[in-house]
Amino acid sequence: MKQNLIAGKWVAGSDVTENRNPANPDELIDIYARATQADVEAAIAAANEAFDRWSQTSPQVRADLLDAIGTRILARKDEIGRLLVREEGKTLPEAIGETVRAGQLFKFFAGEALRFSGDLVASIRPDVDVDVTREAVGVVGLITPWNFPIAIPAWKIAPALAYGNTVVFKPADLTPGCAHVLTEILHDCGCPPGVFNMVMGSGSLIGPLLASSPDVDAISFTGSEPVGAGLAETCGRNRKKLQLEMGGKNPMIVLDDANLDIAVDACLNGAFFSTGQRCTASSRLIVQAGIHDRFVDSLTKRMTSLRIGDPLEDSTQMGPVASLKQLQGNLGYVDLARQEGAEVIGGEALDRTGYFQAPALFVNATNDMRSTQDEIFGPCASVLKVACLDEAISVANDTVFGLSSGICTTSLKAARTFKRRSQAGMVMVNLPTAGVDYHVPFGGRKRSSFGPREQGRYAVEFYSSVKTAYTLAV
Numbered sequence: 001m002k003q004n005l006i007a008g009k010w011v012a013g014s015d016v017t018e019n020r021n022p023a024n025p026d027e028l029i030d031i032y033a034r035a036t037q038a039d040v041e042a043a044i045a046a047a048n049e050a051f052d053r054w055s056q057t058s059p060q061v062r063a064d065l066l067d068a069i070g071t072r073i074l075a076r077k078d079e080i081g082r083l084l085v086r087e088e089g090k091t092l093p094e095a096i097g098e099t100v101r102a103g104q105l106f107k108f109f110a111g112e113a114l115r116f117s118g119d120l121v122a123s124i125r126p127d128v129d130v131d132v133t134r135e136a137v138g139v140v141g142l143i144t145p146w147n148f149p150i151a152i153p154a155w156k157i158a159p160a161l162a163y164g165n166t167v168v169f170k171p172a173d174l175t176p177g178c179a180h181v182l183t184e185i186l187h188d189c190g191c192p193p194g195v196f197n198m199v200m201g202s203g204s205l206i207g208p209l210l211a212s213s214p215d216v217d218a219i220s221f222t223g224s225e226p227v228g229a230g231l232a233e234t235c236g237r238n239r240k241k242l243q244l245e246m247g248g249k250n251p252m253i254v255l256d257d258a259n260l261d262i263a264v265d266a267c268l269n270g271a272f273f274s275t276g277q278r279c280t281a282s283s284r285l286i287v288q289a290g291i292h293d294r295f296v297d298s299l300t301k302r303m304t305s306l307r308i309g310d311p312l313e314d315s316t317q318m319g320p321v322a323s324l325k326q327l328q329g330n331l332g333y334v335d336l337a338r339q340e341g342a343e344v345i346g347g348e349a350l351d352r353t354g355y356f357q358a359p360a361l362f363v364n365a366t367n368d369m370r371s372t373q374d375e376i377f378g379p380c381a382s383v384l385k386v387a388c389l390d391e392a393i394s395v396a397n398d399t400v401f402g403l404s405s406g407i408c409t410t411s412l413k414a415a416r417t418f419k420r421r422s423q424a425g426m427v428m429v430n431l432p433t434a435g436v437d438y439h440v441p442f443g444g445r446k447r448s449s450f451g452p453r454e455q456g457r458y459a460v461e462f463y464s465s466v467k468t469a470y471t472l473a474v
């Protein structure tokens with residue numbers, strides 16, 4: 001059994017989670033300890049105890065630790081990638097790519113630990129200096145989803161530690177495997193006891209404990225909108241710093257002047273790669289009338305010839321849905337889209353072992369359909385026909401979400417207009433809405449996100465607190 005890490009010790013919980021392969025649910029990957037309330041409280045106490053010392057270490061110590069962690073992740077990318085495939089179901093190249101991204105994130109924040117800096121400002125009073133510095137926030141609770149089981153933990157843990165915070169990490173219940181390997185790597189690289197703690201198990205138990213504890217100073221969460229909304233209420237009541245990354249229903253506009261091959265590639269990747277299980281997935285394809293039919297024909301051909309199967313096999317282009325519950329939810333949306341009057345292409349469950357589903361297009365969809373507005377989090381995309389760029393932009397922005405958006409066009413003017421008018425945190429031109437770089441800010445607007453951005457040097461906003469000090473030289 002794989003155990004939780006609390007105060008530098010491996011600890012068994014009261015119960016276990018079985019981690020199974022979504023491509024073959026008979027295959028048990030391993031069993032993982034489920035933390036109790038007492039375990040979570042012990043982890044929080046350990047993180048508090050470790051904080052003073054860790055926040056005052058030389059940045060070189062933190063940089064060296066993060067760099068060593070990054071090196072080990074990269075050295076084990078194939079093995080971790082295979083585990084990621086077996087627990088989450090994305091294809092092997094996607095999983096290895098994600099693992100590499102995790103390694104790069106640790107290396108990026110190793111450098112950021114050394115660049116943690118402030119400003120020296122002249123006061124308006126004579127002989128007074130004002131220095132503005134940043135300090136660690138304290139104990140941070142990190143709650144991560146199942147769809148990127150190593151990259152998302154990495155992009156929260158690395159900046160948290162780089163700037164001197166201590167961590168209680170709660171990985172997704174569905175995918176504890178990569179989180180556990182990552183925890184072993186941190187431990188083996190010499191992360192001091194209590195600086196990093198990991199508690200696996202029930203989100204509905206551990207999330208509220210972290211959010212309501214007076215000894216946790218900040219929470220960073222990536223996951224669903226309803227869970228994020230609940231955390232916001234608890235953290236608000238407790239005046240706790242909060243960062244949320246939640247859903248998306250990301251629009252991708254295809255204009256008449258687009259390069260058809262580039263547009264189809266971007267939409268195929270954005271909508272269906274990683275089985276559509278990305279909050280950045282391109283799930284509303286907004287297509288101008290003149291190119292609409294050619295685009296739908298070409299995307300349908302590419303989509304229906306995607307090789308779906310065992311994600312460990314080289315030839316596979318799309319793996320299973322991550323869980324039975326997620327598959328049932330997706331199939332419910334395929335039925336709903338049909339009832340709402342869309343023409344459904346594909347989307348059926350495949351008659352084979354594992355949670356496999358054919359990718360789906362909901363053609364002739366309209367923006368008022370629930371299947372067009374709700375985040376499905378599966379391989380399903382709505383196609384909406386529009387007359388012009390203005391209409392495309394207003395349809396694109398007509399959503400409660402605002403994470404990522406895209407446009408395929410050869411017109412610089414149209415791209416520029418869209419970049420300025422899109423109500424999203426990330427805008428892509430001739431690229432899929434998903435698949436982002438690791439060293440630049442990540443995040444959205446409206447109901448997609450709350451609080452400061454993640455990743456890149458912008459991550460410092462969330463993981464540090466500003467101090468303004470006044471000194472009169474006497």
Ligand code: UN1
Binds near residue numbers: 147
């Ligand atoms: C990506 O598109 O490369 O949960 C990353 C998600 C996002 C990460 C997407 N937080 O899908």
